[in-house]
Each structure stands twice: as C-alpha cells, then as structure tokens.
Amino acid sequence: MDSRYLQSFVFVVELGSIAEAARRLDLTPAAVAQRVKMLEAxxxxxxxxxxxxxxxxxxxxxxxxxxxxSVLHDIRDLRADIDDTDQLGGQLRLGGMATMMASLIPDALAVLLHRHPQMDFYLEPGTSLDLYRKVTSGDLDAAVIAQPLFNLPKSCDWHTFRKESLVLLTPASMHVADVHATLQTEPFVRYDRNVVGGQLADAYLRQHGIKPHQRCELDGLAAIATLVDRGLGVSLVPDWASTEFIGLTVRKWALPHAAPKRLVGMLWGRSSARLRLVQAFLAAADVAAAGLNR
Structure with a gap:
C-alpha cells in the first residue's frame, strides 16, 4: 500500500475538502481524488x-x-531516525489531564522543542483513567496524569512530578476554626468520585465520618475553584498548581489529619516505538515541574 494514498485520505477527511487537501499536498484536486479512489479500490x-x-x-x-x-506517524518517525540519528524528530503522542494541560505540559513542550526543533507533537486531553487506557493500549506514547489507585502493569513505567496534599478550599473571606466542622456544615462542592482526586477526598470524608451537604459534583478543579470563589460552597481537593487561582479570591486550609496524596506524573509504555521522544519529554518536564513546585 502506498502511504501517499493514506496521506491523501487523511487530509481530505480532516480538512473536509479535496481542494483544500490538494493545496496542502501541493497537488491537483484530480490527483488527490485519484489517490483516494486507489486506496478505496x-x-x-x-x-x-x-x-x-x-x-x-x-x-x-x-x-x-x-x-x-498511526501508520503515517510511524513512517514519519522512521524517516526522522534515518535522516539524523543525533537530532530527535518525529511526533510524540501525549495525553494530559486538564490541570497539567494548563501548566506543566506547555512549559515542558517549550523546553523540548527548543532543544529538538525537528520534533512534532499531538496532544489529547482527558481524564487520568481514560488516558491511562490509551497509553496501555498503545494509542498514546505517554500521558501526564494522576497515578491510578491500583497497581500499574509491568509494561508501563511511571515517574512522579508532584505530590499533592488534600486541602479544604474556601472563599478567602471565610474564617475556618475547625476544618472538619466546616466540611460538615457548609454547602459542599464535591470533586468527581470517578477521578483519582475525588476518590481520595471521598475516602478522607468517610474515614472521619464527615457527611457534607453536597450542592453539586463535578470534574474540573478550575471550575470548582470558581464556584468556591463565588461563595457557592467549599470543597476538598488536591493542592494543584496555584497559577489557576489567579483572579480568584480563595483560600486553602490544611487538613488536621494525614491523608493520602495525589501523585501527578507521567505514564508511558516501555515498548513504545517513540521511547527516545518520551525520554526527551520526561527530561524537559522535570525542568518544568521544578519551576511549578517552588
């Protein structure tokens, strides 16, 4: 099978136009249409x-x-490896949970592409669990996620960037004398129990017999912080990157008892064909994480 046929098909579908695909490929529309027909045949x-x-x-x-x-990505990577063994090239397929898409990942990619300008990347947002599945299935090379609360398969490697304690999040104007009493009496914005941070928060509440007056439950820490800022409730969440609090008047309160921390890091497949790209991103992400953890 001629990879050019696949390339034309992908461009036509992604751009929604044979004429636009032809412009991108520097071909005539008739040539692109013919390639697609050859692939169909x-x-x-x-x-x-x-x-x-x-x-x-x-x-x-x-x-x-x-x-x-995926086939086109693999072909591009093969060509990059042959063209220049000293200069990394090809496309890294990377997933990221929302808080990392807005902080660590862009910073790490800036470092990475400065070091290796021939590299390209594909980014996919999602929940930690969904991205975990895509890494283990080979759909993604790596993902920056919260470590799942189960044993990782031996086919994958893990590197921790951050350890995030649970904190009580309140409006800045609220005075808290007793964290547990506040969780028990104030309207509660619950972090989704389908995600790791929400599961850790729920376990803490259960452990200490706290039954909050739940107002809503949602995934998305930035959205939760905004609701708290508007005085719609308090929340129990991981202490994630503080840059997302810019413009919000919220306050974080430490818990009176020990609780498991959310581990944020990178998961990747040990047998990935783009392992060199994964390792290069990991090195850049360590630099970015050091800045966020200060």
Whole structure:
C-alpha cells in the first residue's frame, strides 16, 4: 500500500475538502481524488462521502482513520531516525489531564522543542483513567496524569512530578476554626468520585465520618475553584498548581489529619516505538515541574 494514498485520505477527511487537501499536498484536486479512489479500490470499501462541497468519512472510513494516522506517524518517525540519528524528530503522542494541560505540559513542550526543533507533537486531553487506557493500549506514547489507585502493569513505567496534599478550599473571606466542622456544615462542592482526586477526598470524608451537604459534583478543579470563589460552597481537593487561582479570591486550609496524596506524573509504555521522544519529554518536564513546585 502506498502511504501517499493514506496521506491523501487523511487530509481530505480532516480538512473536509479535496481542494483544500490538494493545496496542502501541493497537488491537483484530480490527483488527490485519484489517490483516494486507489486506496478505496485496494481496500474494497468506500471511504469518503460527498455532501455538496463538503467531504467526510464513511463508516468504513471512520474505522480506519485512526489507524491510518498511526501508520503515517510511524513512517514519519522512521524517516526522522534515518535522516539524523543525533537530532530527535518525529511526533510524540501525549495525553494530559486538564490541570497539567494548563501548566506543566506547555512549559515542558517549550523546553523540548527548543532543544529538538525537528520534533512534532499531538496532544489529547482527558481524564487520568481514560488516558491511562490509551497509553496501555498503545494509542498514546505517554500521558501526564494522576497515578491510578491500583497497581500499574509491568509494561508501563511511571515517574512522579508532584505530590499533592488534600486541602479544604474556601472563599478567602471565610474564617475556618475547625476544618472538619466546616466540611460538615457548609454547602459542599464535591470533586468527581470517578477521578483519582475525588476518590481520595471521598475516602478522607468517610474515614472521619464527615457527611457534607453536597450542592453539586463535578470534574474540573478550575471550575470548582470558581464556584468556591463565588461563595457557592467549599470543597476538598488536591493542592494543584496555584497559577489557576489567579483572579480568584480563595483560600486553602490544611487538613488536621494525614491523608493520602495525589501523585501527578507521567505514564508511558516501555515498548513504545517513540521511547527516545518520551525520554526527551520526561527530561524537559522535570525542568518544568521544578519551576511549578517552588
């Protein structure tokens, strides 16, 4: 199979236009259309559908789209390794939970691309659990997530960047004499129990017999901080990067008893074809994490 056929198919679907794909590939629209037809003939299925001037993937096309992107990424990486063994190139497929997408990951990528300008990257946001699954399945090379509360498979490696204690989050104007009493009596904005930080918070509340008056439950620490800032309740959350508190008048209170910490770090597959890229990002992320942890 000619990889150029795959490339044309992916461009047509992503751009929604044969004409635009032709401009990006520096070909004529007829040449791009012919490449797609050749791929369809080789696979024995119709891959694109036309609706007016818009082009999209058929059901069969959607089924192979992710695999086609992966094949093209692998080919690009092979070429980069052959072209220059001293200069890292190719695309790193990286996932990140929301708080890291807004802090550590952009800082680390800035360091990484300064060191290795030939590199490229694909970013995918998501919950820690979803990203964990994508790393273990090989869909992503690595992900910056909260460490799951179960044993990691031997096929993966882990590196911790931050250890985040649980804190009571309140409006800055609120005086707290007793953290547990505040959790028991004030309206409570619960951190989603489907995510690691929310599970740790729930375990602490249960351990100490605290039954809060729950107002809502949601994933997204920035959203929780905003609700607290508006006086809509208090919350029990990991003490994540303080840069997200800019513009908010909230206060953090230490818990009176010990609690497990949320570990934020990077997970990657040991057998990843882009292990050199993963290791280069890890080195850059350590530099970025040192700045955040000050």
């Amino acid at each position: 080789e696979l024995g299925a119709t891959l694109v559908r036309r609706s007016g001037r818009t082009v999209g993937a058929t059901e069969a096309g959607e089924r192979i789209l992710a695999r086609a992107r």
